[in-house]
Amino acid sequence: MGIRVKILGSNSAAPAHRRHHTSQLVNIEGQYYLVDCGEATQLQLKRYKIRAQRIKTIFISHLHGDHYLGLMGLLSTMHLMGRKTPLTLYGPKGLSEIITLQLKYSETVFNYPLTFHEVDATTSKVIHEDDFVTVTSIPLNHRIPCSGFLFEEKKKKRRVVRASLPEDISIRNIVRLKNGEDAIDEDGNVIFQNNLVTKPPRKSFSYAFCSDTKYDESIVPIIKDVDMLYHEATFLDEHMDRASNTYHSTAKEAATIALKANAGRLLLGHFSVRYKELEPIAEEARTVFPESHLALEGEDFILEE
Amino acid sequence: MGIRVKILGSNSAAPAHRRHHTSQLVNIEGQYYLVDCGEATQLQLKRYKIRAQRIKTIFISHLHGDHYLGLMGLLSTMHLMGRKTPLTLYGPKGLSEIITLQLKYSETVFNYPLTFHEVDATTSKVIHEDDFVTVTSIPLNHRIPCSGFLFEEKKKKRRVVRASLPEDISIRNIVRLKNGEDAIDEDGNVIFQNNLVTKPPRKSFSYAFCSDTKYDESIVPIIKDVDMLYHEATFLDEHMDRASNTYHSTAKEAATIALKANAGRLLLGHFSVRYKELEPIAEEARTVFPESHLALEGEDFILEE
Numbered sequence: 268m269g270i271r272v273k274i275l276g277s278n279s280a281a282p283a284h285r286r287h288h289t290s291q292l293v294n295i296e297g298q299y300y301l302v303d304c305g306e307a308t309q310l311q312l313k314r315y316k317i318r319a320q321r322i323k324t325i326f327i328s329h330l331h332g333d334h335y336l337g338l339m340g341l342l343s344t345m346h347l348m349g350r351k352t353p354l355t356l357y358g359p360k361g362l363s364e365i366i367t368l369q370l371k372y373s374e375t376v377f378n379y380p381l382t383f384h385e386v387d388a389t390t391s392k393v394i395h396e397d398d399f400v401t402v403t404s405i406p407l408n409h410r411i412p413c414s415g416f417l418f419e420e421k422k423k424k425r426r427v428v429r430a431s432l433p434e435d436i437s438i439r440n441i442v443r444l445k446n447g448e449d450a451i452d453e454d455g456n457v458i459f460q461n462n463l464v465t466k467p468p469r470k471s472f473s474y475a476f477c478s479d480t481k482y483d484e485s486i487v488p489i490i491k492d493v494d495m496l497y498h499e500a501t502f503l504d505e506h507m508d509r510a511s512n513t514y515h516s517t518a519k520e521a522a523t524i525a526l527k528a529n530a531g532r533l534l535l536g537h538f539s540v541r542y543k544e545l546e547p548i549a550e551e552a553r554t555v556f557p558e559s560h561l562a563l564e565g566e567d568f569i570l571e572e
Numbered sequence: 573m574g575i576r577v578k579i580l581g582s583n584s585a586a587p588a589h590r591r592h593h594t595s596q597l598v599n600i601e602g603q604y605y606l607v608d609c610g611e612a613t614q615l616q617l618k619r620y621k622i623r624a625q626r627i628k629t630i631f632i633s634h635l636h637g638d639h640y641l642g643l644m645g646l647l648s649t650m651h652l653m654g655r656k657t658p659l660t661l662y663g664p665k666g667l668s669e670i671i672t673l674q675l676k677y678s679e680t681v682f683n684y685p686l687t688f689h690e691v692d693a694t695t696s697k698v699i700h701e702d703d704f705v706t707v708t709s710i711p712l713n714h715r716i717p718c719s720g721f722l723f724e725e726k727k728k729k730r731r732v733v734r735a736s737l738p739e740d741i742s743i744r745n746i747v748r749l750k751n752g753e754d755a756i757d758e759d760g761n762v763i764f765q766n767n768l769v770t771k772p773p774r775k776s777f778s779y780a781f782c783s784d785t786k787y788d789e790s791i792v793p794i795i796k797d798v799d800m801l802y803h804e805a806t807f808l809d810e811h812m813d814r815a816s817n818t819y820h821s822t823a824k825e826a827a828t829i830a831l832k833a834n835a836g837r838l839l840l841g842h843f844s845v846r847y848k849e850l851e852p853i854a855e856e857a858r859t860v861f862p863e864s865h866l867a868l869e870g871e872d873f874i875l876e877e
Contacts, residue, residue: 281649282615306645307612310587330677332648336641340611343637344586347845361677368673372635372666374716411679540652 269571277536308337327358329413388412407480415477423468472570499537522555536562574876582841613642632663634718693717712785720782728773777875804842827860841867
């Protein structure tokens with residue numbers, strides 16, 4: 268598998284038309300990363316039968332309520348349900364202070380280690396790295412400090428063709444083959460030449476999450492050639508003035524960014540409460556960038572070979 | 573009408589079994605009072621088609637997350653949806669600081685006046701009074717400062733028997749009759765004697781909300797003869813030790829308080845996540861206090877003549 272993005276919510280401002288606030292589960296090789304956490308995200312996780320305790324890392328883009336007001340409840344439930352596994356949290360300045368103040372008045376100390384890393388919303392840099400992914404911040408152009416996040420899978424290992432190998436091949440040789448080396452016997456003689464028993468690694472995918480932002484081409488070099496881009500599309504182009512005044516984007520603007528970035532696919536979200544029907548947003552985006560999709564809650568968007 | 577209590581949520585700690593965190597709408601003569609505001613309360617209000625903007629007063633019992641984490645989202649939505657009507661908020665020390673900090677980082681100033689009154693959780697006194705109701709705080713015995721709230725309807729006016737009066741009776745005389753005075757002509761002569769054309773006022777009802785608390789009889793004098801009592805019943809009696817250790821009550825303890833207070837009716841809530849089936853909680857309470865009911869979300873409990 269590669270990257271699977273599950274949309275938990277994609278409405279802006281106030282919940283409406285049965286749509287929830289922004290949150291997404293990014294599943295990379297079975298590792299759970301949560302991106303934004305609007306109110307009731309823990310209920311959405313339950314609704315889609317996703318085990319919250321599997322989440323190890325949370326990224327919060329900014330401190331408008333529709334992007335983080337579900338965080339305190341989620342962290343509390345993790346604690347109450349007996350979590351011991353460490354959790355890493357990335358977010359803007361202020362988030363740690365808000366959590367700490369709430370814990371102070373509830374006289375609560377979490378049972379699990381929670382590590383907070385402040386994200387500088389003015390610059391693009393690697394903020395997180397583990398065995399599976401590198402995450403780079405994307406400075407967005409919003410009313411308050413706001414970061415997007417670029418997830419890039421680590422380079423994958425070569426794929427061993429099991430049928431070309433004896434059943435008793437050693438684990439050590441499997442590891443060598445995956446790393447691009449030949450298999451050898453105890454004396455160091457080559458027994459299987461790498462390129463004859465392995466296939467090239469699968470593609471490493473990338474996913475960029477950009478919400479909230481006004482149209483700003485300065486993010487294009489950061490997300491260039493991304494396989495999948497989530498870009499907010501709060502308004503239709505007919506409300507371009509409203510979009511600009513509130514530091515949001517239109518569907519056409521989101522599509523223009525996807526086009527300029529040479530993205531593989533575009534997910535549209537952060538829909539304004541004013542739109543009950545969302546199809547016009549997708550249609551508008553497709554006039555510029557055909558591979559545009561509505562990030563409707565409950566939907567899965569998958570990057571895999 | 574009298575007092576109508578709509579249960580929006582009554583689960584403790586973490587949401588579970590499709591049950592939401594604590595919140596109730598207390599409707600007194602069409603005036604909306606919200607009591608506690610767990611996460612997703614604004615979604616529950618939508619679900620039950622209750623117009624959030626009609627809420628003028630909010631009472632928060634304490635700062636455990638399951639009782640207030642939906643407040644910031646509700647206040648924000650009121651703002652985003654154009655509210656201008658003032659809102660009055662009662663809650664413990666710290667609540668104002670938490671709201672102020674979140675507003676600071678979201679760089680938001682609400683469009684409507686929000687007045688916060690700190691409730692002293694150590695004493696019982698009148699904290700709110702308007703044309704319809706007097707609200708008195710009830711000091712509860714919990715891990716952190718926690719207040720219950722006693723709603724007492726104001727004394728009602730006499731009920732005019734329209735059939736006993738001519739159609740052209742003046743508004744001024746109707747007002748006199750409602751206030752217990754006789755109707756008079758322009759010269760001050762009695763034209764209708766009050767007790768012949770009016771009935772006594774309807775009963776003024778009372779409702780007490782007590783969550784969260786361990787068993788504590790010191791609240792009995794405050795809620796004596798209350799028409800309806802909501803008392804937390806987090807556990808069954810078989811988990812009495814757990815109840816005591818966590819400063820919560822069992823169903824039997826809640827019923828004992830209702831009995832000692834001579835309550836008219838008991839609503840049980842704040843159910844532990846461990847119970848999927850709730851009927852045993854009601855059954856246990858009824859062994860002590862027959863008029864015990866589960867405060868299930870979506871249910872209405874009505875006090876009227």
